[in-house]
Amino acid sequence: EAGVAQSPRYKIIEKRQSVAFxxxxxxxxxxxYWYQQILGQGPKLLIQFQNNGVVDDxxxxxxxxxxxxxxxxxxxxxxxxxxxxxxxxxLCASSLAVGGGTEAFFGQGTRLTVV
Amino acid sequence: DAKTTQPxxxxxxxxxxxxxxxxxxxxxxxxxxxxxxxxxxxxxxxxIHGLTSNVNNRMASLAIxxxxxxxxxxxxxxxxxxxxxxxxxxxxxxxxxxxxxGAGTRLFVKA
Numbered sequence: 001e002a003g004v005a006q007s008p009r010y011k012i013i014e015k016r017q018s019v020a021f022x023x024x025x026x027x028x029x030x031x032x033y034w035y036q037q038i039l040g041q042g043p044k045l046l047i048q049f050q051n052n053g054v055v056d057d058x059x060x061x062x063x064x065x066x067x068x069x070x071x072x073x074x075x076x077x078x079x080x081x082x083x084x085x086x087x088x089x090x091l092c093a094s095s096l097a098v099g100g101g102t103e104a105f106f107g108q109g110t111r112l113t114v115v
Numbered sequence: 116d117a118k119t120t121q122p123x124x125x126x127x128x129x130x131x132x133x134x135x136x137x138x139x140x141x142x143x144x145x146x147x148x149x150x151x152x153x154x155x156x157x158x159x160x161x162x163i164h165g166l167t168s169n170v171n172n173r174m175a176s177l178a179i180x181x182x183x184x185x186x187x188x189x190x191x192x193x194x195x196x197x198x199x200x201x202x203x204x205x206x207x208x209x210x211x212x213x214x215x216x217g218a219g220t221r222l223f224v225k226a
Contacts, residue, residue: 042218100146100147100207101147105161
């Protein structure tokens with residue numbers, strides 16, 4: 001079974017530039033999550049999709065971050081414009097369903113450095 | 116959302132059992148207890164989860180206290196590959212992975 005695919009693995013941009021991350025979840029997984037992980041901290045949920053609808057985006061900085069999941073499969077997360085404090089690893093995860101009894105599978109993440 | 120409390124770090128000798136504790140005193144009746152681990156430069160990896168009863172799988176065992184306010188992840192024989200950050204998190208059975216990851220427990224394994 002193929003895992004969660006993310007690209008790119010690494011990205012370096014200057015502040016005020018834009019950047020986009022892509023995620024392809026495990027086939028058949030209805031739920032998709034984007035997390036931000038700052039060095040030394042645990043992952044922080046940014047947004048959660050159920051199919052192509054947003055379930056929770058309460059911690060997404062909507063003035064600069066946006067995310068979409070077209071057709072309920074792939075997803076993109078965009079930052080525009082980037083700030084120095086956005087430097088982090090962005091993790092995508094998926095799960096078969098929303099219920100608490102199902103596990104989530106994580107991709108390897110995209111490491112973003114804003115200079 | 117209910118939170119969990121874990122020690123910052125623990126150390127173990129190779130091939131010895133490891134007991135990683137987690138406190139979750141504000142757990143609700145529908146919360147599942149999940150454990151994930153994260154190796155350097157990788158995304159978190161699912162380890163095990165449970166609701167009320169103890170659980171075993173090929174990776175580990177999960178012991179859940181009777182009042183569900185604490186749990187313990189048990190690695191039966193630690194190997195060097197088990198050195199990672201271990202996260203204990205609660206996931207609402209009603210839906211939503213609005214899971215709050217803490218800082219986790221960094222496990223060091225000595226050869």
